[in-house]
Amino acid sequence: MEHPLMLLGLLFEAVGLGDFFHHYPNVVYSWLIMLFLMVAAKLAVGTVKMIPAGGQNFFEALIGGFEDFAVDVMGEHGRPYYPLVATLFIYILCMNWMGLLPGMFSPTSNINTPLSMALVVFIFYNFIGIKEHGFRYIKHFLGPIWWLSPLMLPIELIGHFSRILSLTFRLFGNVLGEDLVLVILFVLAGVFFAPLPMMFLAIFTSFVQAFIFSLLTMLYIAGSLEEAH
Amino acid sequence: MGRFIKESTREYLLQLARVSSMGLAMVIATVLGLAAGYVVDRYFGTQPWGFFIGLGMGIVAGFRNLYVLYKRTEASQERMDKEKKQGK
Numbered sequence: 294m295e296h297p298l299m300l301l302g303l304l305f306e307a308v309g310l311g312d313f314f315h316h317y318p319n320v321v322y323s324w325l326i327m328l329f330l331m332v333a334a335k336l337a338v339g340t341v342k343m344i345p346a347g348g349q350n351f352f353e354a355l356i357g358g359f360e361d362f363a364v365d366v367m368g369e370h371g372r373p374y375y376p377l378v379a380t381l382f383i384y385i386l387c388m389n390w391m392g393l394l395p396g397m398f399s400p401t402s403n404i405n406t407p408l409s410m411a412l413v414v415f416i417f418y419n420f421i422g423i424k425e426h427g428f429r430y431i432k433h434f435l436g437p438i439w440w441l442s443p444l445m446l447p448i449e450l451i452g453h454f455s456r457i458l459s460l461t462f463r464l465f466g467n468v469l470g471e472d473l474v475l476v477i478l479f480v481l482a483g484v485f486f487a488p489l490p491m492m493f494l495a496i497f498t499s500f501v502q503a504f505i506f507s508l509l510t511m512l513y514i515a516g517s518l519e520e521a522h
Numbered sequence: 523m524g525r526f527i528k529e530s531t532r533e534y535l536l537q538l539a540r541v542s543s544m545g546l547a548m549v550i551a552t553v554l555g556l557a558a559g560y561v562v563d564r565y566f567g568t569q570p571w572g573f574f575i576g577l578g579m580g581i582v583a584g585f586r587n588l589y590v591l592y593k594r595t596e597a598s599q600e601r602m603d604k605e606k607k608q609g610k
Binding site: 455505 | 526527529532535536538539540542546547550551554555558579580582583584586587590
């Protein structure tokens, strides 16, 4: 889909990298988000104070709250793994919300961005399972009854691989649909601010999608942490 | 969250995540099984068999996904009901 106007595109064309930008706008915009997050974090907690103020307060509430929530869901064993989940949540949320700004673009509305994150999640939770259980992790794939295990192995493998695709398609489809609705409403009746009510809804759905992505990540990690049935 | 989200809200959110992935989990598992069977056919030349066995595996995997999600949701619902009774 060709976006009507992208501000960063003008910048990149001025430098002479227009070709790269028009091939991979999602990569460029996710770099922008990474830069924004790094600068914001540096500004807020560059100098950690005993009595937090301003940005540090905000980040402490966000990260601390998320840590409590993640530990509630995953159990005490999951505490070392919550940074990945919290990072994914904040990163996806920023990417989803960026599509609502005029002249910007949601990197998540290109299928490659959600796919990359889903692959990270898939590899990570299997790695955790192997690290926690060693070779016995294979019991997660063999089902409850031992003589049914040759039949259960391919079924479970399909089930696990379908997680990658379901994470990818849920995020990609929702964000792309939201962006398309905004663009169509803008083309049809932009003069009367028709996309405005939809934008309020989009703020909410963006949040829900980011939250569900991180929640499912937690559920998968919790699933690979627990003993096989 | 944690300190901002109540326990019952947390359970509702978990249920939302599980239930909203039900439809996708079933369809994608079916299509994945079918695709795997098709690829096996292409490489080994076992024309109709891989396709149909893969399709069957995919359908079974889809329904198993549904069953697991349903079991988890039911367990969380029961936990919530018990907590509600204790609260009263």
